[in-house]
Amino acid sequence: MFSFAGSTFRALALAAFAVFVAHSGFWTLLRVSNCLRQAAPLVNEDYGAIRRRTLGTSYARAVEQLRRAIPRDGEYLLVRDVTEGDGGGVYWLRFELAPRRARFLGVLSALPDADTLRRTLPPGPRQVVIAFTEPRPPILMDREDFLRALDRPHGSL
Amino acid sequence: MAAAEKLAGFVGVLVFAAAGIGWLETLPDLRSLPRGRALGLAYLLGVAWVAGSLYALSHFAGVPLHRSAVWVVAALPIAVGFVARLAWGSAARRPRPRRRRRWLEAAAFAIAAVVCLGAVAEAVTNPLHDWDGRMTWATQARYVRAEATVDARVLAEPQWYVTHPQYPLLLPVAQVAALELTGAGDDVHAFRLLYVAFLPVFLLVLYGFPRRRVKRRAAALTVMAAALLPYPAFFPTGGAVSAYSDLPLACFYGAGLLLLLRVRPGFSDGVAAGALLAAAVLSKNEGTPLALAALALAALAGLRRPGRRRRLAPVGIAALFVALAIVLLVSWRAGIPNRYDEAYGSLFSLAALWPAAVNRLPLLLPKIRYEMIALDHWNLFWSVAPLVLLAGWRGLGRRRTAHLAAGALAPLAVAWIAYTLSVDPAQVVRMSWNRFLLQASIPLLTLFSFALDDLLRRCRWLRGKAEA
Numbered sequence: 001m002f003s004f005a006g007s008t009f010r011a012l013a014l015a016a017f018a019v020f021v022a023h024s025g026f027w028t029l030l031r032v033s034n035c036l037r038q039a040a041p042l043v044n045e046d047y048g049a050i051r052r053r054t055l056g057t058s059y060a061r062a063v064e065q066l067r068r069a070i071p072r073d074g075e076y077l078l079v080r081d082v083t084e085g086d087g088g089g090v091y092w093l094r095f096e097l098a099p100r101r102a103r104f105l106g107v108l109s110a111l112p113d114a115d116t117l118r119r120t121l122p123p124g125p126r127q128v129v130i131a132f133t134e135p136r137p138p139i140l141m142d143r144e145d146f147l148r149a150l151d152r153p154h155g156s157l
Numbered sequence: 158m159a160a161a162e163k164l165a166g167f168v169g170v171l172v173f174a175a176a177g178i179g180w181l182e183t184l185p186d187l188r189s190l191p192r193g194r195a196l197g198l199a200y201l202l203g204v205a206w207v208a209g210s211l212y213a214l215s216h217f218a219g220v221p222l223h224r225s226a227v228w229v230v231a232a233l234p235i236a237v238g239f240v241a242r243l244a245w246g247s248a249a250r251r252p253r254p255r256r257r258r259r260w261l262e263a264a265a266f267a268i269a270a271v272v273c274l275g276a277v278a279e280a281v282t283n284p285l286h287d288w289d290g291r292m293t294w295a296t297q298a299r300y301v302r303a304e305a306t307v308d309a310r311v312l313a314e315p316q317w318y319v320t321h322p323q324y325p326l327l328l329p330v331a332q333v334a335a336l337e338l339t340g341a342g343d344d345v346h347a348f349r350l351l352y353v354a355f356l357p358v359f360l361l362v363l364y365g366f367p368r369r370r371v372k373r374r375a376a377a378l379t380v381m382a383a384a385l386l387p388y389p390a391f392f393p394t395g396g397a398v399s400a401y402s403d404l405p406l407a408c409f410y411g412a413g414l415l416l417l418l419r420v421r422p423g424f425s426d427g428v429a430a431g432a433l434l435a436a437a438v439l440s441k442n443e444g445t446p447l448a449l450a451a452l453a454l455a456a457l458a459g460l461r462r463p464g465r466r467r468r469l470a471p472v473g474i475a476a477l478f479v480a481l482a483i484v485l486l487v488s489w490r491a492g493i494p495n496r497y498d499e500a501y502g503s504l505f506s507l508a509a510l511w512p513a514a515v516n517r518l519p520l521l522l523p524k525i526r527y528e529m530i531a532l533d534h535w536n537l538f539w540s541v542a543p544l545v546l547l548a549g550w551r552g553l554g555r556r557r558t559a560h561l562a563a564g565a566l567a568p569l570a571v572a573w574i575a576y577t578l579s580v581d582p583a584q585v586v587r588m589s590w591n592r593f594l595l596q597a598s599i600p601l602l603t604l605f606s607f608a609l610d611d612l613l614r615r616c617r618w619l620r621g622k623a624e625a
Contacts, residue, residue: 010616013548016541017382017609024385024536025268031391032275039278043160047344054284072303078318091292094318098296098343099303101311104318122316 055135062137063096069140070100070127077121077128077143078102083109084133093131093138102129114147162341163281166350169335170200173351176231177203179238180432186425188245190365197361200354201408202429205436207231208331209482212307212439215330216489221305222330224337231334265364265377269384273357276390276397280349287393290400293321298329299343302336308492315494323495325486327439328352328402348400355404356390356397359383362408363602366415370555375610379602388534388591395592402440403592409437410447411599414564417455417475418557427471430455431478438482442501443571445486447596448479450567454560504578514577521576521586528590535591545608552611553604561600568596 045053051060070076076097080090094102103125111117121143128146130139141149177199181187190198210230214220285295297319300309307326311317332348341347364380383389390396395403413433416426434451437444452472459468529539546553572593576582594601 007616010548010612013541013544013612014616016537016544017378020537020541021381021385024382024387024538027532027536028268028272028275028385028387028390031387032271032278035275035278035282039282042282043163045282047162047342050282050284050346051344054286075317088288088292091288091296091320095291095296095299098299099311102318103316 056137059135059137062139063093066097066129066138066140067100070097070129072099075101075103075125077105077125077146079105079108079111079128079130079146081108081130081132084136087133089133089136089138090131092134093129097129111150114150117150118147162345163347165339165341165345166281166335166347168338169331169348169351170354172227172231172338173203173207173331173335173354174200175203176207176234177201177205179234179236180206181429182238182241182245183234184425184428185245186423187429188241193361194365197358197365198412198429200358201362201412201433201436203231203234204327204331204351204405205409205432206234207334208327209432209436209439211334212327212330212489213485215305215307216485219306222301222307222333222337223305224340227334227337259373259377261374262377265381265384268381269357269360272384272390273353273360276353276356277350279391279398280346280353284344284346285349285400287399287401289394293324294329294400294402295332295348296320297322297324297326298332298336298348301326301329302333307489312493315496318497320497322493323490323498325439325441325444326489327436328400328405332400349398352400352404353397355408359389359397359404359408359411359599362412362415362599363606366412366603371552371606371610372613375606375613378609378613379606382538382605383598383602386535386538389595389598392534392591394588395595401592403595406437406440406444406447407596407598409433409440410444410451410568410596413437413448413475414451414454414561414600415603417451417472418458418560418564420556422455422459422468422471424471424474427474428478430471431475434475435478435482438479438486443568443593443596445483446571447567448482451564452476452479454563458557458560499579501575501578505574510574510577514573517577517582521582524583524586525590528586529594535594542605545605545612549608549610549612549615551615552607552609555607558604558607561604565597565600565604568593 042050048060051063055063078090078094080086090104103122105111105117105121105128108130112120126143128141128143130141132138174196178195180202181190181195181199187195187198207227207230211220211222211226214226214230215222220226285291297312300311300319301307304310307330312319312322328351331351335348335351336345339347360380360383363383364376388396389404389407391398393399395401397404410433413430416422416430416433419426422430430451434448437448437451452475455472455475456469459465459472529535572590575589576585579585
């Protein structure tokens, strides 16, 4: 009796394992075939095209402009705008601009008024970069322009 | 030209593997390992050596992380291994009878190869698009590469916006080495292959090490199951297609633990395990407690057997490597002010752990269960695995089962401590449980292979077909 129950349980366990292999195998092969199907026509795609395809043309172009404006060993002030949600846009932009050094000012809507901010701003970086949630491209502003704009309603940035 | 650039990442992978093969040639007990198993171990040793040495040379001696330094560090073990091979030749290699590969093994290897090919295709086609990879690891690699030092100004000066600046940098340094080897630019994502290569290594470790304790069909089926898990291969928050350090940590920790838990570990096992556990320390914050847990478990295993001194010697050698890695990590961190970090270390106290460690169970267990049964994370595996472990319970009566189980629990215990200290544990579970499970997966899947072996042995109706 116990032997029969044991055999049945072992058979059930193996059957469950077989179901896992079949189910997972199907989805894995589907995923692999998608990866290969995507890769095959893009073998000769250059890095600029890859960036435009994955980041969006306007975002990739904006990052290129920022890279030209801020020297590779330079620094910038970084502000995060979360009005359209907080999807990590500030991290992605910092990654795209690295090794340029970022000094984080904070969330745009939580920044103090321009006079207060002017007094606390570090003397170095001249450029302010505002990061939005992807795919909205970032904005580059001169420090004084940014402070002037801060006194206006935030929507005007 | 673009196609060639994309495959430049293979140069880094090959150089790491060659450096590891060089070291394996100098380790008498390991140089006669079967090719597949040796290759997996070699890649881990190569990454540990090249990135670990560059990390130490950059921090202690101020050696710039340029191409010439990478080539010198990588060439040293290759040259030493070549000399060792010439000196010892094939005398140390035992001739092995050529075995016929059975259909189940062939199927498992074919599936594993197809999955790895899919991960390679993803990595060469698309740039990095995961969360932590871009927020922390790959960004740190760019800072380190630009300043050619692990003590980069941007990390050491507190005013700069760097997330988790004290996270250990072994994998970012490996990434820098891989890119320096080919002189690739910032936007070249060829370094992703460095992370993808840990997937076949993970599978080779899973096949090779339990293989001496279980029949081939059980080892092959375990590899097949591991290859079919969505999380280790394709998940963008910790899998091989991401630039997270969790799969590398799983390999370093798991392989180091298995080497130390061998039935008769020798000097070579101690050196190799020490290098791998040192790499675990330098890969992630949780690498240090995991390396210490592996050493403690191996010491316990050695104490319980006759001939203690001989059995504990490899653990002592490994402990020396781990201690050196901890010294490097502490010294490097001393110059880096922490910021933009959860700082779990500063929250840690016994008072903070109790009674929250128990009180939070009812809140967190359902969330953990959800993570484990979500089809796009682990498919049906964690629903099926308990059945296999129960049905094959006799297979868990082996000598090292308790040590392996404790080794699997170590990453989960680290996770539980983090959840106990966290102010938003439910959110942390969602973000990290699967990654801790991945870190525990080599000892867990080794236990799974023991149970599966017993299950297959005891199903007599299968025997005729499987042995055929």
